[in-house]
Amino acid sequence: MSDFVNNFWSIYVTAITLGGIIGCLLLLYLTARKKVVPSADNTTGHVWDEDLRELNNPMPKWWMWLFIITSVFGFAYLAAYPGLGSFAGKLGWTQLGAYENEMAKARADLEPLYAKFTSMSTEDMAKDPQAMAIGERLFMNNCAQCHGSDARGGKSFPNLTDGDWLHGGTPEKIRETITGGRIGIMPPMAAAVGTPDDVRNLSHYVLSLSGSPHDSLKASLGKSKFTACAACHGMDGKGNQALGAPNLTDDIWLHGWGEAAITAMINNGKHNEMPAQKDKLTEAQIAVLASYVWGMSHKDGAVRQ
């Protein structure tokens, strides 16, 4: 209500609300005053459809009282809570305040639980069954819609269990990814590569890097064009985690493989985004999630970063 530029709507709403309740009470009062002269057979004298008569029974008392109590409750409620235009109510209750109280209470309830984890290293937390159970919950609620409930990802959404990292798989890097999000940008490169044939040949060269099915003649023709890609993917094609440029030699494809997929990457580029979680999750929740994610790619004890 406080968003209105002037008082008109506030007064309008107040008048309709109060007018409604007062109108109801007035109606009750006026009808109660009107006495129908009773007749011998206790009818009002009103006859219709030839022989239907209206009995003159009074309204039940409980109904009258319910009506009055409801009206009194209405006035009391409107005095205590916001309801009359921009009047805030005597209790000072707001929807936002109620939400914030609940959130603060939930945080306070969870704090002792998370306090245990904040002093633990990522590696230790990954071995703690309680931390991993919480991590799994958090993952299902916040991450599974993109990375899949088994965290194996899908097209354009990276697999988090395979030890292949766009941005780095150390505990610190994973935590950084979750906290601040990541944007992976590959610019359209066709102009730097040359003709459509050059692009196609280069695609075969890229496929040859991982030993994926390719045409070796086209690959050898495309090899020299890879210099346009080296700045990000490295001369050897092994990628650069600082830029989020994937390793092209490992036969793990975020956006699909084959001539058509790679040609499309070179022609159109890609803008891929992992949303930042720092405003959604607390630092402790992010720490637990980072251990959960780190743990998934270190299940067999192998150190793969």
Ligand code: HEC
């Ligand atoms: C809206 C979809 C979306 C949601 C939700 C999401 N992610 Fe991501 N995530 C992505 C995308 C897309 C990327 C790849 C970014 C890129 O291409 O650089 C990514 C990348 C990552 C990476 C980096 C992987 C690597 O190879 O370096 C990690 C770790 C990660 N996400 C963890 C999480 C966690 C944990 C959550 C839950 C809190 C989460 N993500 C929620 C879409 C999402």
Ligand code: HEC
């Ligand atoms: C400015 C840096 C940059 C340059 C230059 C660049 N790339 Fe990329 N490339 C990226 C990034 C970043 C990604 C990951 C996009 C994402 O996060 O989804 C990517 C992704 C790819 C992929 C998809 C890999 C997969 O797993 O699906 C291919 C293929 C690729 N690049 C090929 C090339 C080729 C070929 C060239 C040279 C013509 C090239 N790139 C030049 C930054 C670059």
